Amino acid sequence: MKLDNYINGAWQESGGEYTAVLNPANGETLCEVRLSGREDVDRAVESAKKAQKQWALVPAPKRADYLYEIGRLMKERKEHLSQVLTKEMGKVIEEARGEVQEGIDMAYYMAGEGRRLFGETVPSELQDKFAMSVRAPIGVVGLITPWNFPVAIATWKSFPAIVAGNTFIWKPATETPMMAYEMAKIFEEAGLPAGVANIVFGSGSDVGTAMIEHPDVRVISFTGSTETGRHVAELGGRHLKKVSLEMGGKNAVIVMDDADLNLAVEGILWSAFGTAGQRCTACSRVIVHKDVKSELEQRLLEAMKGLTIGDGLDESVKVGPVVNKKALEKIDGYVKIGKEEGARLLAGGNILDGAGYSDGCYYEPTLFTDVKWDSRIAQEEIFGPVISLIEVGSLDEAIEVNNSVVYGLSSSIFTQDVNKVFRAQRDLDTGIVYVNAGTTGAEIHLPFGGTKGTGNGHRDSGVAALDVFTEWKSIYVDYSGKLQRAQIDTE
Numbered sequence: 219m220k221l222d223n224y225i226n227g228a229w230q231e232s233g234g235e236y237t238a239v240l241n242p243a244n245g246e247t248l249c250e251v252r253l254s255g256r257e258d259v260d261r262a263v264e265s266a267k268k269a270q271k272q273w274a275l276v277p278a279p280k281r282a283d284y285l286y287e288i289g290r291l292m293k294e295r296k297e298h299l300s301q302v303l304t305k306e307m308g309k310v311i312e313e314a315r316g317e318v319q320e321g322i323d324m325a326y327y328m329a330g331e332g333r334r335l336f337g338e339t340v341p342s343e344l345q346d347k348f349a350m351s352v353r354a355p356i357g358v359v360g361l362i363t364p365w366n367f368p369v370a371i372a373t374w375k376s377f378p379a380i381v382a383g384n385t386f387i388w389k390p391a392t393e394t395p396m397m398a399y400e401m402a403k404i405f406e407e408a409g410l411p412a413g414v415a416n417i418v419f420g421s422g423s424d425v426g427t428a429m430i431e432h433p434d435v436r437v438i439s440f441t442g443s444t445e446t447g448r449h450v451a452e453l454g455g456r457h458l459k460k461v462s463l464e465m466g467g468k469n470a471v472i473v474m475d476d477a478d479l480n481l482a483v484e485g486i487l488w489s490a491f492g493t494a495g496q497r498c499t500a501c502s503r504v505i506v507h508k509d510v511k512s513e514l515e516q517r518l519l520e521a522m523k524g525l526t527i528g529d530g531l532d533e534s535v536k537v538g539p540v541v542n543k544k545a546l547e548k549i550d551g552y553v554k555i556g557k558e559e560g561a562r563l564l565a566g567g568n569i570l571d572g573a574g575y576s577d578g579c580y581y582e583p584t585l586f587t588d589v590k591w592d593s594r595i596a597q598e599e600i601f602g603p604v605i606s607l608i609e610v611g612s613l614d615e616a617i618e619v620n621n622s623v624v625y626g627l628s629s630s631i632f633t634q635d636v637n638k639v640f641r642a643q644r645d646l647d648t649g650i651v652y653v654n655a656g657t658t659g660a661e662i663h664l665p666f667g668g669t670k671g672t673g674n675g676h677r678d679s680g681v682a683a684l685d686v687f688t689e690w691k692s693i694y695v696d697y698s699g700k701l702q703r704a705q706i707d708t709e
């Protein structure tokens with residue numbers, strides 16, 4: 219199968235080469251995807267700009283009806299979409315189903331916004347004058363998405379964008395084009411007017427750059443690494459784009475001396491090794507009170523023995539492959555750094571290449587302990603199934619260590635002391651805080667995003683996402699029949 223761009227409601231070939239998309243579980247070629255260029259972006263933007271004029275005039279509740287239909291089609295195809303997702307990205311099938319469900323939930327949630335999109339009416343300070351504010355569409359928006367949640371994150375961006383009256387150009391990650399292909403088919407079958415949704419496959423440096431530089435693309439909503447996000451923001455700044463960034467994480471689970479250790483172990487295991495550690499919200503640090511450190515280590519080691527590793531299509535498998543060989547080598551590189559830094563390896567630490575693994579990209583779930591809070595494996599995003607366990611002596615020290623990284627996405631604390639809970643939720647500097655749960659498992663109706671090196675003040679999902687894809691417009695209607703001047707006449 220060869221994947222080409224979806225522009226103006228049709229599959230359109232471009233001049234670019236094709237690149238193979240491999241199943242990380244076994245190395246099989248799943249498809250080939252076009253590496254498009256600037257001229258393809260230009261065609262997509264032209265289509266989106268033309269369509270947006272009419273799309274913005276469609277009443278929002280009618281725009282919402284398309285999202286209800288998209289949600290229905292996604293629900294109808296949930297198992298097919300999940301299987302495709304597992305094949306192209308590697309996450310185990312139960313997580314793929316969870317991700318597709320996030321997209322379905324977002325469709326229905328943002329469809330509901332078609333009958334809200336609340337603005338304000340407020341009393342004017344002048345007689346016979348009416349004042350109100352409305353959320354107005356922006357125009358053509360550019361969506362750049364990562365490979366680890368290839369459908370959920372795309373829905374978090376595209377659905378609020380279109381319900382608010384915008385049209386979009388979507389550049390999926392080159393590693394995971396098949397979910398975009400599947401979504402384009404759903405957009406088409408839902409009857410979305412041509413030009414509202416446009417998908418251009420290609421590299422970030424070619425297609426991504428062209429989107430950011432195009433004068434008619436008003437917003438760039440980016441999710442990906444902090445390194446790339448910095449570049450997107452710099453280039454976007456030069457072109458006066460509104461840029462929303464969701465980037466890397468180095469998320470910690472704090473385990474206090476009064477924690478329910480069984481619960482803590484389950485929370486750590488799921489958020490550290492789910493998706494093979496390839497979630498932006500993955501737990502990559504465990505900050506543990508010295509009084510329970512040894513017990514927690516033993517319980518974690520015991521629980522890790524039960525992790526089955528393999529092809530994510532196998533329902534019994536809990537940890538699938540990482541996305542590709544490059545990711546595998548990056549993870550292995552960090553394990554070597556951890557050993558050089560003097561951290562003590564308690565489990566894992568190897569690329570799996572024996573029988574059943576050699577054709578895929580598998581890494582052993584890995585646990586380091588006695589990690590120094592300022593070491594590289596405790597500070598830098600590894601984006602794989604590697605935990606760094608750091609000992610502390612108090613809640614204050616735990617919070618200080620948690621906040622010591624450049625990222626600020628998700629954090630978690632296990633404690634049964636309500637005073638510790640409220641001090642932690644106040645002082646942890648991440649955009650998401652969990653109590654007695656792991657660091658993953660966001661819900662689509664709440665703001666999603668991070669502080670510091672994870673984000674630049676915007677949020678995906680929840681009503682907050684509308685702030686990225688709308689502009690506030692304040693409207694004053696003076697029906698006094700005479701010229702009134704605010705400030706002057708109100709003195």
Ligand SMILES: NC(=O)c1ccc[n+]([C@@H]2O[C@H](COP(=O)([O-])OP(=O)(O)OC[C@H]3O[C@@H](n4cnc5c(N)ncnc54)[C@H](O)[C@@H]3O)[C@@H](O)[C@H]2O)c1
Nearest residue numbers: 363364365390391422423426442443446464465466467498
């Ligand atoms: N905060 C969040 O919500 C969130 C969610 C998922 C993933 N992530 C982060 O994403 C990273 C993993 O995803 P990834 O490997 O796809 O990230 P990445 O930064 O390599 O790529 C993300 C997207 O940007 C594109 N891109 C690459 N170079 C570009 C450029 N110069 N200009 C424009 N676009 C460019 C890529 O093609 C891809 O579509 C991790 O750091 C993870 O923490 C963050």
Ligand SMILES: O=C[C@H](O)CS(=O)(=O)O
Nearest residue numbers: 367497499657658659660
């Ligand atoms: O990034 C998308 C995920 O839904 C976030 S989480 O891992 O579920 O928190």
